Amino acid sequence: MYRRQFFQHAASPLASVALASLLANESYGETTDAKPGPHFKPRAKNVIWMFMIGGASHMESFDPKPALNKFAGKTIAETPHADVLKSPFLENERITFPDANGQIRQEVFPLQTPFRKWGESGLEISDWFPHVGKQADDLCLIRSMWTEDSNHGAQLQFHTGRHRIDGFFPTIGSWISYGLGSLNQDLPEFVVLGSPLADCCGGKEAHRANYLGPKYDGTQLVIDENNPLPFARPTQGVYSQEQAAEFAMIGELNGMTADRFPDDEQLKARIQAYELAYRMQTAVPDVVRLSDETKATRTAYGLDAGPTKTFGEQCLTARRLVERGVRFVQLYHGNNGGAGGWDSHKSLKANHTKRCKETDQPIGALIADLKQRGLLDETLVVWATEFGRTPGSQSGNGRDHHPYGFSVWMAGGGIKGGVAHGATDELGFHAVENRHYVTDVHATVLHQLGLDARRLVVPGRKRLEKDFGKPIREIMA
Amino acid sequence: MLRCSLFVLACFLGFIGRASSAEVDYLRDIKPIFLEKCGACHGALKQEAGLRLDAIQLIRKGGDSGSFLNDVDDDNVLLSRIKSTDEDMRMPPPDAGEPLTVEQTSAVTAWLRSKANGPNEEPIPPPPNRHWAFLPPQSHATQPKLNPIDELLSKHHAEQGLQPTPEADRATLLRRVYFDLIGLPPTPQELHAFIADDREDAYERVVDSLLARPEYGERWGRHWMDVWRYSDWDGYKDSRRNSQRHIWRWRDYIVQSLNDDQGYDKMVIDMLAADEIDATNPDALVATGFLGRNYHNKNRDIWLDRTVEHTAKAFLGITINCARCHDHKYDPIPQTDYYRMRAIFEPYRTRTDRVPNETDTKKNGVSRVYDAELETPTYLYRQGNEKLPDKEHPLAPGLPEILDTALTIEPVDLPAEAWLPALREFEFEEALTAARTKVDKAAEQDKELAQAELESLTARYAADQAFAAGGVDPKLAIAAAASERRCQLLRAETALRAAEAKLAAAQKIENEEKRKPEVAKTKKELKSATDKLKQAKANATKTDGKYTHVGTIYPQTSSGRRKALAESIANPENPLTARVAVNHMWMRHFGEPIVANVFDFGLRSPSPALQNVLDALAVQMMQDGWRMKPVHRTIVVSKAYRRASAVGNNQKKSLAIDPENHYCWKMNVRRLEAEAIRDSLLAVGGLIDLTKGGPDIDYSKGEKVMRRSLYFRHAYEKQMTWLTAFDAANPSDCYRRSPSISPQQSLALANSELARTASRKLAARVFASIKDTSETESAFVTSLFETALSRSPTAEENARCRAFLAAQEELFAKKETLELIAGGAKPTHQPAADAAIRARESLAHVLINLNDFVTIR
Secondary structure (H helix, E strand, O other): OOOHHHHHHOOOHHHHHHHHHHOOOOOOOOOOOOOOOOOOOOOOOEEEEEEEOOOOOOOOOOOOOHHHHHOOOOEHHHOOOHHHHHOHHHHHOOOOOOOOOOOOOOEEOOOOOOEEEEOOOOEEEEOOOHHHHHOHHHEEEEEEEEOOOOOOOHHHHHHHOOOHHHOOOOOHHHHHHHHHOOOOOOOOOEEEEOOOOOHHHOHHHHHOOHHHOHHHOOEEOOOOOOOOOOOOOOOOOOEHHHHHHHHHHHHHHHHHHHHHOOOOHHHHHHHHHHHHHHHHHHHHHHHOOHHHOOHHHHHHOOOOOHHHHHHHHHHHHHHHHHHOOOOEEEEEEOOOOOOOOOOOOOOHHHHHHHHHHHHHHHHHHHHHHHHHOOOOOOEEEEEEEOOEEEEEEEOOOEEEEEOOOEEEEEEOOOEOOOEEEOEEOOOOOOEEEOOEEHHHHHHHHHHHOOOOHHHOOOOOOOOOHHHHOOOOHHHEO | OOOOOHHHHHHHHHHHHOOOOOOOOHHHHHHHHHHHHHOOOEOOOOEHHHOOOOOHHHHHHOEOOEOOOOOOOOOOHHHHHHHOOOOOOOOOOOOOOOOOOHHHHHHHHHHHHOOOOOOOOOOOOOOHHHOHHHOOOOOOOOOOOOOHHHHHHHHHHHHHOOOOOOEOOHHHHHHHHHHHHHOOOOOHHHHHHHHHOOOOOHHHHHHHHHHOOHHHHHHHHHHHHHHOOOOOOEOOOOOOOEOOOOOHHHHHHHHHHHHOOOOHHHHHHHHHHHHHHOOOOHHHHHHHHHHHOOOEOOOHHHHHHHHHHHHHHHHHOOOHHHHOOOOOOOOOOOHHHHHHHHHHHOOEEEEEEOEOOEOOOOOOOEEEEEEOOOOOOOOOEHHHOOOOEOOOOOOOOOOOHHHOOOOOOOOEEOOHHHHOHHHOHHHHHHHHHHHHHHHHHOOHHHHHHHHHHHHHHHHHHHHHHHHHHOOOOHHHHHHHHHHHHHHHHHHHHHHHHHHHHHHHHHHOOOOHHHHHHHHHHHHHHHHHHHHHHHHHHHHHOOOOOOOOOOOOOOOOEEOOHHHHHHHHHOOOOOOOHHHHHHHHHHHHHHOOOOOOOOOOOOOOOOOOOOHHHHHHHHHHHHHOOOOOHHHHHHHHHOHHHHEOOOOOHHHHHHHHHOOOOOOOOOOOOEEOOHHHHHHHHHHHOOOOEOOOOOOOEOHHHOOOOOEOHHHEOOEOOEOOHHHHHOOOOOOOOOOOOOOOOOHHHHHHHHHOHHHHHHHHHHHHHHHHOOOOOOOHHHHHHHHHHHHHHOOOOOHHHHHHHHHHHHHHHHHHHOHHHOOEOOOOOOOOOOOOOOHHHHHHHHHHHHHHOOHHHHEEO
């Protein structure tokens, strides 16, 4: 796997080993034009990717549909918008598993919350997101998403671009890590915070690198300075002076071996890995040491209130990570061991008010904080969920899964603010204007970071057309 | 560290990518474009419009419409087609691929303008059926006294002007062959013995002793488990989602078969068709874990897709999965071939048979496959879409046509114990014993029923035995049915008596509020019991022979399809099977395979540089009864294997000629696999528990239980963190490991409880082995190196280590000035209190963290 063409060009022995790892899965020899990037001048350096597990309602968040109130109680067929039930877009759904959920619901269910216009842009956002609403002029809402899976495998699909039945593939964070590497020598480049997806819906595969190799997997950090990642600390009873001497000695003895085997590139890489590991022992606990933050900051993120504490800590840690140059921070919200906390087949109002309460203030604080520190320009914030929810009611007071139209948003990182891009129809059923499959979000994020999705190809691993997506150029500032 | 270097890396890659645009080079710039964009329809496989673009002579010739070299500046057919914006005209067509980029188009234009320069003698790819891997291997080794590898390699070396490295020093060689054959390091005693052994065949003796050790099967078992996609049960709570329960029996089968030097052909046959060939032998049936492992709890198409894909990749090295949605783009595999192969597997299902002394198959059992619903048709799915089956044309089972093998499929009549496993002696004995015990233990009023049940069991067995032997015996069947009806009657009478007693008790309740509902409830129960008794009495008058079989009845006939498949794969006539297997073995000895893509020997894999070596070993294996130990032996006793990895002054030229070492003129340096690193820690710490086999161990106990790594649960989401840090196999697909170098690995070795425990134990046992001399410290350092790294320290290393011991001892002597690191797990093994001993532990810890601890040179 240590490839010739690279050795011929590489001046840095270390780089050659890195490439060797990069190409470890290369199977088909020389027919590649895969070139990790950046491929062109980036607009942003880092990404904070927030994923709401379970399917947040688009109508009750970022895509108001007054028609639902107007026709509440009628069947869709009885409304003037009955044609949504005959749309060819319905064909995009790939049904695989028979399930009581994931159906089209016929009886129109009214909006469960009022909306208001926010900021100078007047973007309409639900009253359940007052803190996010205050940042409206920095938000770019994308109201025209669609996906294929009407069940929660769509969570995985949102990160790989592939339906759950197709198996596992590299995720957006791993492609970025693969394509760009880190800006920080002491921390992993792709960090995951919060409880990941449950196994049902993709599990940790939603932040893994699959065929790119475990090196590009997201590294899960726990916000606990004593145990932030596996083996970050030695077993109890080790002295720092003892350990420092040991690491120094490891470097020295490895160095003696390197003198005897000057051609051994792996050995040089291993020496550096130890140096990084030593620094990570301090850097990783440091980054999750939120007690360093001011009282005002902690309060702003909601760290001292029960409902907002957990996600607030994640958002604050995310800021600390991008400040230190971590490329991609993936935040999960709503793990409940199953389909996800946002999944509201019944009692949508009770469910979503709770979920919004948990996330709204931390997210609002994060954007404000990034902006105030001058980091929002170079940090792309993405808020996403696997699908929307049905315009019709389920169980009388809930909504079912809805892959045909839903919303995500982005902020910062060279994306226009105060903009709503794309639209669903009057009922919020189908994305009808500027439709985007999930990989368009990937392509946009990659583009802002200076990467061309089409050039991220590993020889021997076929990527389909739909895997690449198309950057949403209309929303780029 | 690797991460921070990626920027540097990106710059290099950019540099390579922009290879000077001033001059277009055919091989570098043009050929890859034609291969990628045009190859599928204009190459050896297909020649649409009579055009081939896979060799320069053919490009110059052009297609049916003639050459396109003349009119480059206008009306050029090639350029107008690749530039066209009309989807009906554009090449490649929309369903075949993306259009050429602007850069690609201008490169092609520039090349055509420059008169399509390129090598005149470019080899023309042969027609698909002449592809090297589809032709039978032949051995070109001619000198029986020479190792065939060395004989063939020496010719290559002479041709290429390569000067091989000398034999590695003995210590390096011993460590290499130990890890390669048993996955563990030599002990210092073994090291000394080998160095001191001046017999000519000292090395061969070591090799033979290693191949005879049971650890060989464990080491190579884990390798083959990668290729065969071993995964333990992967369920959620009580459910099964992927793979099977008790699949560890398949793992033990692999280990045992390797240790017994069972033929590879036999293993393939067992894994694909033991249920058709050796249907009553549980030791063989467990091998069908290879198929059971593909199970999917929700989708049969995924299940069968995995089976087809991985059977073809693992045993044949062909990517038939590419033909699921369309004809294969590179290989002569039409879409129908994919579904014909699926048809072979269409009837297979999984089940768990009982094992002695455990009636609950969730707790223990033999997971195996069997065929059912043999008539289920197989349809081609248009575009691979299960919603679009082509029901007009059901497909018969078969192998890809390119293999030119018609399967002879004959249904297999199974022995009775296979389709009615409850008839197996142990099951009958256990059922009988249980029934007898029930009689003995029954209270007086229940005796009659227990006795009747025992008699019924015997009667039903007798009837089933007759049934299994060839047909229903009416007399026995009637007796069995009658005995069952009698039990029913007795049970109903017992139930009635109980209901009556319950009602009587209810009527005696004094509290009226409680009595009323209780009486109502028990009256209902009494009514139901009375009805049941009535029914039982009515049944008792019947005289038919409808009885309940003693166990589940499975189909009596198996399709025979998998048997036919297995026999055609495990067949000397098959050009792929032995080559694919030998290539896997070679890769794990040399760190690099002969055929670069170990699961694709199709047209994208041109004849490898060392094809003759691969073929010689493949032929040897087949001639030697497909046994693998002789192949290992041939490989590891070869000069090629024994060479030093370090390049001396004599090889500088070789390095320039063949920097990738395609021709094995030196050994490759390799990082150990995750399991070997952990096992090695256990071994040098003297902690290792070499117990063999048995149920998979909880993966979370990897730092507490000192068994070898292959025995821990290994499944999707169920893997030991420690092992995944070192790139353990991806349970769903791992034909080849991708060893990385990451800081997480350093943290695992530096900070884990396992590593600390091992280093403390290592220091203690090495020190205990030192005889009291004036040079105790130097001897300690030497012995520590020999134990942990299988070599002596250099003088410089020894001196430095002694200085380290002194410095650490001094440090520990004034503990009050030191600062403890907070956090971390509680160690099971505390550091020594004595400063000198603790210094030695610290040095041992350094040694297990050295690069050479995880490296084979």
